[in-house]
Amino acid sequence: MEDSIFQLVKQHFPQLVEKQLQEEIAKIGKIYFFKADETIMDFGQYIKLVPLLIKGSIRVMRENEEGKEILLYFLKPGESCSMSFSCCLTYKQSIIRTVAEEDTTLIGIPIQYMDQWMGRFPSWKNFVMMSYDKRMLELVNVVESIAFHQMDQRLWDYLQKKSIATQSLLLNTTHQEIANDLNASREAISRLLKQLEKMGKIKLKRNQIRLSDNE
DNA sequence: ACATTAAGTGATT
């Protein structure tokens, strides 16, 4: 078990170079499996683990006062959750919900190790900083997208992101789900999807959207 | 065959 975690870390997180760090992750970390659509972390929960994603993908979302959710971004293998870093520094409750997009595997590290590892392992510190940086950029893009882009662009972005996150050109989803993620109405999504289909960018079936392989 | 759920349409604001 320890051995396999050790291998997984080397494989998916090659930037964590210190041998000792790899060993500690293998010793301390535990592997967790989540089924598709399983909630990993919900609003208000206290974060006790930092996840290192090995397989699958995770959707990170935010809920507003009326209970409407909006998708912020996807997490993919080789990534971690920046929100968990900040939450564990301050011991705050989670302000986001994370749900497994598909069957997902991750290594969970108890948060009490974050601090000491930051000091002891430069590559860990770097990893955390890089994660922050990446997510910050991502979120700026999300804000821009919501503030300035029209729905058709947001929808196209969404399809691309989802395709990348799931490593597949075939998306199993409904128009309603997409509408929820983008905080739009189902009818609007249906209409825009059909435009995209007319342009030859996608192919629609019930519960399925197939992206064309060309750009 | 029937019921349920996803998707399409047109009108209204």
Next chain:
DNA sequence: AATCACTTAATGT
């Protein structure tokens, strides 16, 4: 672009 009020199509029992 949202909402409503349908209609039509696909699928499960």
